[in-house]
Amino acid sequence: xxxxxxxxxxxxxxxxxxxxxxxxxxxxxxxxxxxxxxxxxxxxxxxxxxxxxxxxxxxxxxxxxxxxxxxxxxxxxxxxxxxxxxxxxxxxxxxxxxxxxxxxxxxxxxxxxxxxxxxxxxxxxxxxxxxxxxxxxxxxxxxxxxxxxxxxxxxxxxxxxxxxxxxxxxxxxxxxxxxxxxxxxxxxxxxxxxxxxxxxxxxxxxxxxxxxxxxxxxxxxxxxxxxxxxxxxxxxxxxxxxxxxxxxxxxxxxxxxxxxxxxxxxxxxxxxxxxxxxxxxxxxxxxxxxxxxxxxxxxxxxxxxxxxxxxxxxxxxxxxxxxxxxxxxxxxxxxxxxxxxxxxxxxxxxxxxxxxxxxxxxxxxxxxxxxxxxxxxxxxxxxxxxxxxxxxxxxxxxxxxxxxxxxxxxxxxxxxxxxxxxxxxxxxxxxxxxxxxxxxxxxxxxxxxxxxxxxxxxxxxxxxxxxxxxxxxxxxxxxxxxxxxxxxxxxxxxxxxxxxxxxxxxxxxxxxxxxxxxxxxxxxxxxxxxxxxxxxxx
Numbered sequence: 365x366x367x368x369x370x371x372x373x374x375x376x377x378x379x380x381x382x383x384x385x386x387x388x389x390x391x392x393x394x395x396x397x398x399x400x401x402x403x404x405x406x407x408x409x410x411x412x413x414x415x416x417x418x419x420x421x422x423x424x425x426x427x428x429x430x431x432x433x434x435x436x437x438x439x440x441x442x443x444x445x446x447x448x449x450x451x452x453x454x455x456x457x458x459x460x461x462x463x464x465x466x467x468x469x470x471x472x473x474x475x476x477x478x479x480x481x482x483x484x485x486x487x488x489x490x491x492x493x494x495x496x497x498x499x500x501x502x503x504x505x506x507x508x509x510x511x512x513x514x515x516x517x518x519x520x521x522x523x524x525x526x527x528x529x530x531x532x533x534x535x536x537x538x539x540x541x542x543x544x545x546x547x548x549x550x551x552x553x554x555x556x557x558x559x560x561x562x563x564x565x566x567x568x569x570x571x572x573x574x575x576x577x578x579x580x581x582x583x584x585x586x587x588x589x590x591x592x593x594x595x596x597x598x599x600x601x602x603x604x605x606x607x608x609x610x611x612x613x614x615x616x617x618x619x620x621x622x623x624x625x626x627x628x629x630x631x632x633x634x635x636x637x638x639x640x641x642x643x644x645x646x647x648x649x650x651x652x653x654x655x656x657x658x659x660x661x662x663x664x665x666x667x668x669x670x671x672x673x674x675x676x677x678x679x680x681x682x683x684x685x686x687x688x689x690x691x692x693x694x695x696x697x698x699x700x701x702x703x704x705x706x707x708x709x710x711x712x713x714x715x716x717x718x719x720x721x722x723x724x725x726x727x728x729x730x731x732x733x734x735x736x737x738x739x740x741x742x743x744x745x746x747x748x749x750x751x752x753x754x755x756x757x758x759x760x761x762x763x764x765x766x767x768x769x770x771x772x773x774x775x776x777x778x779x780x781x782x783x784x785x786x787x788x789x790x791x792x793x794x795x796x797x798x799x800x801x802x803x804x805x806x807x808x809x810x811x812x813x814x815x816x817x818x819x820x821x822x823x824x825x826x827x828x829x830x831x832x833x834x835x836x837x838x839x840x841x842x843x844x845x846x847x848x849x850x851x852x853x854x855x856x857x858x859x860x861x862x863x864x865x866x867x868x869x870x871x872x873x874x875x876x877x878x879x880x881x882x883x884x885x886x887x888x889x890x891x892x893x894x895x896x897x898x899x900x901x902x
Contacts, residue, residue, distance in 0.1 A: 366681045368672035370648050372656055383655035386870060389802035390654075393867050396856070397438055400455040404478030411478070416573060417617040419459055419474045419482075422509050422550065425621045426465055426472065433463035434879050436498070437491040439867050442860030444487050447851075453479070454860060456488035460495045462883060465507060466629035469886060471499035474509035477551055482512035484557070489528055490862050496534035498865075501796060502887035505544045505633065506535075507624060510560050511551030528556060535563035539898030546627055548620045549574035549600055549610065555583075558598070561609060565899040568623045569600025569610035576600075576609060608902060636889040641700025647678035650874045657739075657870065659803050661779035667692050667707035667737055670777065674698065674874045680705075683726075684719050691716030693723040695732070699878035701885060707737035712784060713744045714752045717761040720787070724764040733771040733881060736789040738804075739778030743787070761787045771796045771884040775873060776804035776855065776864060791863050797880050800864045801873075804855040811849035818845055 373379060404418060411418050417425070427433055441456035443449065459474040473495050475482035484492075499506045538545050547564040551573050558576040561567045569576075577584075577598030584592045596602060603609035612627070614620035650673045656665060672678040675696035683693040690710035696703060704727045706720055727734055743749075743758045765772070765787060772795040780790065785806065789795050808814075819838055826833050851857070859867050868876050 366679060367647065368668055368678045368680055370669060370672060370678075371666070372648075372652065372669055374652055374655060378658075379652075379655035382658050385659040386654040386657065386801075386803060389659070390869050390871075392856070393439075393802050393869070396442065396454050400453050400476075400479075403453050404476050407478035414573065415616055416550065417621075418478055419476045419509065419511070422548075422617055422621055423459055423472065423474050425618060426463075426507070426509070426624060428464040428467065431464040432875070432879055433461050434876065435459075435461040436495055436865050437859075437862060439856060439859035440491045440862045441485065441487045443857050444860050449856075452860075455479075456485055456491050456862075457482060458484075458488045458491050460491060462498075462504065462879075466625050467635070468505060468628050468631065468633045469883060470505045470507050470628065471495050471502075472507045472509070475512040477511035477513075480513070482510075482551070483514065484512055484528075487860075487862060489531055493530055493534055494862065494865070496531070496538060498797070499543055500534070500538055500541060502883050503541075503543060503890045503892055504883075504887070505546065505628065505631065506538055507628070508545065508547040508560060508564065510547055510549055510553050510557070512553055512557045512560075514554040514557040532556075532559045532563050535560075536898045539563070539565055540894055540896065542892030542894045544631060546624060548614075548624050549576060550617055550620060551575065552580070552594075554578075554580045562901065563898075566612070566627055567603075567610045568612040568614055568620050568627070569603055570614045570617060570620045571601050572599070573617075574600035574610075574614075574620075576603060636886055643697060643700040644677035644679075646673050646675060646874070648673045650674065651871050653870045653873060657777060657801075657803065661739065661741070661805060664710065667709055667739065668694065670737065670873075671696065671705050671707065674877060675705075676700065683723050688713060688715030688717070688719040691720055693719060698874065698881055701733075701878070701881045703733045703735055703877075703881060705735045705737060706788065708740040708778075708784075708788070711741050711744045712758065712761070712787060713749065714754050714757040717743070717754075717757040717787065721757075721760045721764045724761075724768050728769045731770055733773065733884060734768060734789070735877060736772065736774040736795070738774060738776045738780045738785070738788045738790070740781065740784035740788060741779050742782030742784035742809075758783060758787060765789050765793055771888070773877065773880050773884075774798040775877075776800040776806065777870070778804060779810075780804065780806040781809050796884055798864045799866055799868045799876060800855045800859055801870045802855050802867050803870075804858075805853045806855075806858050806863070807849055807853040809849070811846035811853070814845050814849045816842075818842075 439454045442454035443452050446452045457476045457479050545564045546566045547561045549561050549569040552575045558578050561576050575598045581592045584590050604613040612623045614623050653673050656669050680694045680696040692707040694705040772789050774789045774795040
């Protein structure tokens with residue numbers, strides 16, 4: 365055993381300062397999550413009058429009591445269309461995550477019809493397709509709770525309409541792969557929204573509320589002159605008795621959720637992966653993570669202190685600890701499941717890049733999932749490092765990350781600058797899951813570095829012309845560049861643009877990693893029974 369011996373003093377001023385700063389960011393994240401819930405809850409009186417449940421109430425009834433639910437995209441849409449941090453609402457009008465329904469691990473997506481009638485925005489559509497990709501890759505049933513006014517016409521752009529077709533194509537791919545798509549039609553689903561139940565394997569419609577039509581009564585009248593009544597045109601009862609779109613007719617929202625749970629229970633979706641392993645908790649409290657990591661990414665700390673609070677028994681085996689030591693490679697277990705961590709104690713140098721390449725290949729050989737803990741200012745620069753082959757060694761690392769054959773998970777726990785984002789399995793490298801801590805910062809470089817670079821370029825350009833630039837002009841430009849870079853680097857901004865799968869409380873990292881490892885492990889072992897075209901509606 366290689367039990368890690370922590371050097372952290374939990375009674376120190378530094379620990380207390382780090383913890384206060386991290387808890388403030390966690391509180392900001394929770395307040396933003398509450399903002400979305402409160403915005404939806406404003407519609408409760410209207411929902412009650414219609415005899416409906418709010419979307420979050422539907423979700424709560426669907427999930428097995430007492431089981432974990434991992435939300436996907438909790439910050440999606442935040443600061444996406446407005447830079448007003450006091451009013452922007454996260455979530456993109458969609459509630460999504462992985463949870464358990466009748467004992468089955470499933471992807472669940474609910475349109476939040478308490479906000480703008482559930483109209484689908486650009487970022488909301490992207491959030492939904494991300495969930496479809498996760499369900500396909502992890503072999504999860506897809507449960508869709510639908511009540512949507514369709515596409516948000518106020519942000520209409522033709523390219524969005526064209527790209528929106530991917531939402532329905534991915535439903536077809538899920539069905540064909542053998543991942544059931546189950547939809548509860550809680551309310552109106554119009555135009556493209558009608559294809560959500562249309563592309564589903566099983567549809568449960570709520571009598572008197574659930575409706576699906578390619579064109580609602582106003583558009584039918586405008587297009588054909590026909591005056592159509594909504595229930596006859598696309599009501600759930602009509603679809604259950606005449607068109608055949610609805611398989612199960614529910615009396616109300618609660619009954620629709622009951623039927624959905626019953627349908628999932630009858631999927632014959634047997635548990636895979638064997639009995640849960642026994643494991644020891646970390647020797648150091650995972651709660652201490654909040655005091656270990658400084659909010660200022662320039663302040664050094666040992667990433668092994670974090671890993672020791674994530675892994676079973678704080679037992680970790682470090683790979684090549686004396687070679688490329690600023691880049692850390694560790695083997696360990698989380699909830700009894702073998703995994704490997706790659707973390708940063710500074711920039712990545714040629715030796716560190718070479719070590720990671722070797723380590724990834726060994727993990728692929730042993731089928732060990734990789735967990736990247738991103739906190740790097742990038743690859744080392746300068747004459748000595750260029751001559752030492754930084755480009756070729758960094759490229760080897762990126763090759764290994766790109767072509768790894770094992771599941772890859774990424775946590776953004778600090779800085780993520782330059783090509784370090786790529787080498788540490790950033791979003792563009794398609795990790796199975798990527799979550800961020802609220803202190804994470806991401807960009808091509810820091811704002812101060814970008815400003816200094818541009819200042820030197822301007823001064824050199826002026827010198828070639830025999831000119832000088834007034835210090836006040838240089839200072840103003842520097843501040844403008846700093847504001848531009850830093851304004852879009854923090855975790856709340858990047859998560860709002862769906863550049864991760866959501867923000868998490870750093871103290872929950874062990875539980876989140878255990879949930880994700882179990883999800884990918886179950887998917888690896890689950891047999892699916894694909895068919896040629898997906899289940900066609902009859």
